[in-house]
Amino acid sequence: MNPKTCGKQESRIIFSVLYLYAFTSITIRTLMTKTTTLLSATVLAMLGLIAMAFVSVIPSANAETLVDLEDIEAGDLIRGESYSAVYYYGLDGFRYVFPNDKTYFTWYTDFDDVKWISDGDLADIQIGGNVTYKPGIKMIKINSDPTVYVVGAGGEIMGIPSEDLAEELYGSTWNQQIDDVADGFFSNYTMGSELEFASQFSASGETATAHSIDADKGLKLYLTVSIQDNSYSPSELELDAGRAVRFVNDGSNKHTASADDGSWGTGTLNAGENFTRYFDEEGDYDFHCAYHDDMTGTLIVE
CATH class of the missing domain: 2.60.40.420 (Cupredoxins -  blue copper proteins)
Structure with missing residues (x-):
């Protein structure tokens, strides 16, 4: 297959340190589940740079009213004063990073509902990991491998073995509905079994089930x-x-x-x-x- 990358023509997002993430693709949650007492200053600094890479077209901080931390609820989109990085505030109390604009726009159409909080309050919210593509919206691939995958619940990906099957799943314009994912972000996804039949995956059904990032990740209240x-x-x-x-x-x-x-x-x-x-x-x-x-x-x- 010779898939094409589908981009956004409207609000563009600049990523100054995209490939730095390839060396720090382990998420905070993974580190916390191991027998690690403290995170190294190096890893924290790198993750901070990754978050700052998500720069969006949003008005200046002076034009926005800051929201108190106690008024932030699960499911809110949040950002700080100094940088335009946008995060999802999860039911588990962590904030989740959108690795790039393409990931963000599978979940949202604009930035209208982003809430501004102080830099200090933002720093008090731990990072839980990265957001993956909304299931069913797009197919993905990586630059180093021609295999194209569908995206299911919780970031599970399943290979598509042929163009015919891809067309059955996504129609005649299937090759315009594929995004390239940087190799460093590919570790955010879980490899599933290769598809054999179109009946094994329903794009619309997967999308309907993933009504929120909380639901997609299976997050529960802390x-x-x-x-x-x-x-x-x-x-x-x-x-x-x-x-x-x-x-x-x-x-x-x-x-x-x-x-x-x-x-x-x-x-x-x-x-x-x-x-x-x-x-x-x-x-x-x-x-x-x-x-x-x-x-x-x-x-x-x-």
Whole structure:
């Protein structure tokens, strides 16, 4: 197949550090699910540059009213004051990056609903990963491989073995409905089985099911552990594997939630600060406060 890249003629977005991402394609969530206590300053700096690469045509900050962080809701599009990078605020409390304009425009037609928040508030929201193409809207390929893929739920991609099958799925203009994805972003997708029949994939059905990025990624509301000045509340919490837990310092002193085995931790949380982490593997996670040894807690992941 000789697919063509389909571009946007209206609002264009400049990407100054697109290929830098190829070296930092691991997402924050992946790092948090491993036995890594702290992210390196290098990775954080690179991810920050990646986010700043998403520059959109939006009015200057003076023309917009800033929204308080507590007024931001799951499903909102957000950005800071200094840079035009736009993020999706997920149900799990993380912000998700649009790698480029093509990805953004499979989900939205304009920037009218983007909410502006202060740079400080934006920095307080952890990055959860990248947004993938909305299922069914476009086919994708990478520059280094001629294989064309359909995009299903959760970023699952399935190869199309022939032009005839591509035409059955997307009509006679199928070769105008393909976008090239940079190799560095391809790792955001999950490889599925190659299609054999057109009946195995319904573009319109996949699109209808993905009514939001939350739904497409299967995001769920985070659970909360409140850190008081002398205890965790609750001190024991049961949860299903794959859920996020937010630790919130509701006390007046500095606190942490630090794994007893040293495998993870929130770092120091000042009063009012929070840290969210996914727990994907079953088991008991015992933790304590690094500043107050008598404060202990347990997460039971089932």
